[in-house]
Amino acid sequence: MKIDGLELSLASDGVFKLDGGAMFGIVPKPVWEKYFSPDVKNKITLGTNVLVIRAGKNVALVDLGIGDKFDKRLFDIYEISRERNLLEDLRAKGIERTDVTHVFITHGHLDHTGWATTYHHEKIEPTFPMAKYYMQEETLKEIKEPNQKTKPNYNYLNFENLSEHLELLNGDEEVLPGIRLVKSGGHTKGHQIVEVRVGNNTFVYFGDLIPTSAHIKPAYVMAYDLYPMDTFYKKREILEKAYEESWTIFFEHDPTTPVAKLSDVENYTLKKISF
Ligand SMILES: [Zn+2]
DSSP states (O other): EEEETTEEEEEEEEEEEEEEHHHTTTOOOOHHHTTSOOOTSEEEEEEEEEEEEEEEEEEEOOOOOOOOOOOOHOOOHOOBOOSSSHHHHHHTOOOOOOOOEEEOOOOOOOOOOOOOEEEEEEEEEESSSTTTEEHHHHHHHHHHHOTTTGGGGGGGGGTTTGGGEEEEEOOOEEEETEEEEEEEESSSSOOEEEEEEETEEEEETTTTTSSSGGGSSOOOTTOOOHHHHHHHHHHHHHHHHHHHTEEEETTOOSSSSHHHHEEEEOOEEEEOOOO
16 A cells, blocks of 8 residues: 555565464354364464565564574474465565564564574574664563563574664654554563554554454454453553544454554454455
8 A cells, every 4th residue: 555655565484373272362263263263282374474564765563573593493393384484475565674674562472573583594683674663672572581471472493693683662663754663462461563654544563462353352362372451451551542543453363454544443354454
């Protein structure tokens, strides 16, 4: 979609699977399985939708899929499946690794930071050598100080040799004209969402605050969330605004409805947007 000199599109790093119960927290299975049909192991298939923003000479990516630094065990756990990976998908859009100038990272989890780094001659280096990688300072702290609950959600290779490329934020910041990173908390303490305002249009990428269209109701909070009540209140507050201002909403993990608008804010119904 092109609008006032800005171009927005989605790229993908393929699909993967997570436990359906963990994805829906306290929501009972008979309710969530109306949105996602689980396989025999109760896993559901999720997308890795990366938002690509082109503004003049700047090319920004929001989140970075699962990447290529997986051993066989993790590959089997997440059942990663892809016709092409994120780098191949970007190339098909005419974007090479060196074209990327900005990377906005919602939070540090391994399914959001995969392509932050990659192997080059058996050494790990930043995948996008010309880019600054923006995340909240709190996120880096959470990555560096994990506990038994949070550690399995990180792949530490995604942050190796990356420190010179990091731009750490403390709270909300406009990083490019019209593009704001907004700290939301909830899913993790340092979680941020990305707001793009062009003219009267607002586009918002929710990361894991609202991972799929099926999570639009404020009470539908993942068991992965570290601060579930913060997620609940933040979603309620933010979706009021999304409805009033008719925001276009991106769902990072939704394999079938990656983009939608709220058509009402009492029942939280959505209208899918083709993108
Ligand atoms: Zn996450």
